[in-house]
Amino acid sequence: MKVRLPASIYRDAEIEIDADEITVEELVKILSEKIGRDLRKLIIRNGDLSPFVNVFINGKNVRHEKGLKTIVKKGDEVSLVPAVAGG
Amino acid sequence: MVKLDRSQIRRYARQLLIPEIGGRGQEKLLEASVLVVGAGGLGSPVIQYLAAAGVGMIGIADGDEVDETNLQRQTIHAGNLGMNKAESAAQFVEKLNPDVKVEAYPFSVTVENARDLVRRYDIVVDCTDTFPARFLLNDACLLESTPLVHSAVLRFEGQIMTIIPHETACYRCFLPEAPPPGSVPTCREAGVIGVTTGFFGVLQANEVIKLIISKGELFTNKLLYVDLLHNDFNLIEISKHPSCPACGERRIKELRSEYYVETCRIETD
Ligand SMILES: [Zn+2]
Numbered sequence: 001m002k003v004r005l006p007a008s009i010y011r012d013a014e015i016e017i018d019a020d021e022i023t024v025e026e027l028v029k030i031l032s033e034k035i036g037r038d039l040r041k042l043i044i045r046n047g048d049l050s051p052f053v054n055v056f057i058n059g060k061n062v063r064h065e066k067g068l069k070t071i072v073k074k075g076d077e078v079s080l081v082p083a084v085a086g087g
Numbered sequence: 088m089v090k091l092d093r094s095q096i097r098r099y100a101r102q103l104l105i106p107e108i109g110g111r112g113q114e115k116l117l118e119a120s121v122l123v124v125g126a127g128g129l130g131s132p133v134i135q136y137l138a139a140a141g142v143g144m145i146g147i148a149d150g151d152e153v154d155e156t157n158l159q160r161q162t163i164h165a166g167n168l169g170m171n172k173a174e175s176a177a178q179f180v181e182k183l184n185p186d187v188k189v190e191a192y193p194f195s196v197t198v199e200n201a202r203d204l205v206r207r208y209d210i211v212v213d214c215t216d217t218f219p220a221r222f223l224l225n226d227a228c229l230l231e232s233t234p235l236v237h238s239a240v241l242r243f244e245g246q247i248m249t250i251i252p253h254e255t256a257c258y259r260c261f262l263p264e265a266p267p268p269g270s271v272p273t274c275r276e277a278g279v280i281g282v283t284t285g286f287f288g289v290l291q292a293n294e295v296i297k298l299i300i301s302k303g304e305l306f307t308n309k310l311l312y313v314d315l316l317h318n319d320f321n322l323i324e325i326s327k328h329p330s331c332p333a334c335g336e337r338r339i340k341e342l343r344s345e346y347y348v349e350t351c352r353i354e355t356d
Contacts, residue, residue, distance in 0.1 A: 052350075084245070085273065
């Protein structure tokens, strides 16, 4: 699975994660270890998906699926879309 | 209904040739009224292209004054340092196209005045630069059933979505509340370049024109997120959600000042 991290979250990077089937929560943990920055603080709040970051799997918002428990499969494309407010 | 006169037929000749616009579309544009909130980086191209296209009535709200740091991206304020931005933008519009009636509101949109301002227009364009202002406009447009074209930018990145109240996903369906203050950099802290605001502002103006002429497709129930540094375009599905704090089952019934501070959370009673 491929994870896109925009510059406003982490240096603009596309990161490949080798896993067959994991939850978003597990993905965030693996990703944090891989990039050496704890993304859990950003993405998880009170054990739930934080209300100000959106995680999309193949263009679908996991907030409207099973949140952190949503399954990511091999070959999926995950994008993290941060909130921006500039104008 | 307005009828195009000779000079209008010349002025709009190039767009009158487009089948989706034509005489009827141009009349719709001349009859339309659009409120642009924020006359900064996004607002500049929005105001410029809507005025040029002949949108008949443009309201411009902005409480700030033009300063030197604005000029690398706010392209309509030439020579107006120190002037209120809404008034400076109105001057630009008057010079560009005498067909457009322009109303300058030299103040910020607040909980007190938002619904009243929104109600006077057919469409609202969100060109503001803070989370509270964005949530406030979303909620005011839901309450007044006024279509809203949202965009926000940072550095080379930005996003756009169009909201048809109660029909398509709203801004809070995408983002229920704002990040804690300080956790997301602002343009003032992290920077922005004029091409980013220009790109997204032009897309916003295009959404407004399509809304007015009822043609084409809109960024409704989807959000376009673009990283212009890497030419990475992501069209993301956003669905209208029953648990949305603004447009869901427990939708908001009024604007309350406590909804627009810090994280802009709506506490349902
Ligand atoms: Zn909503």
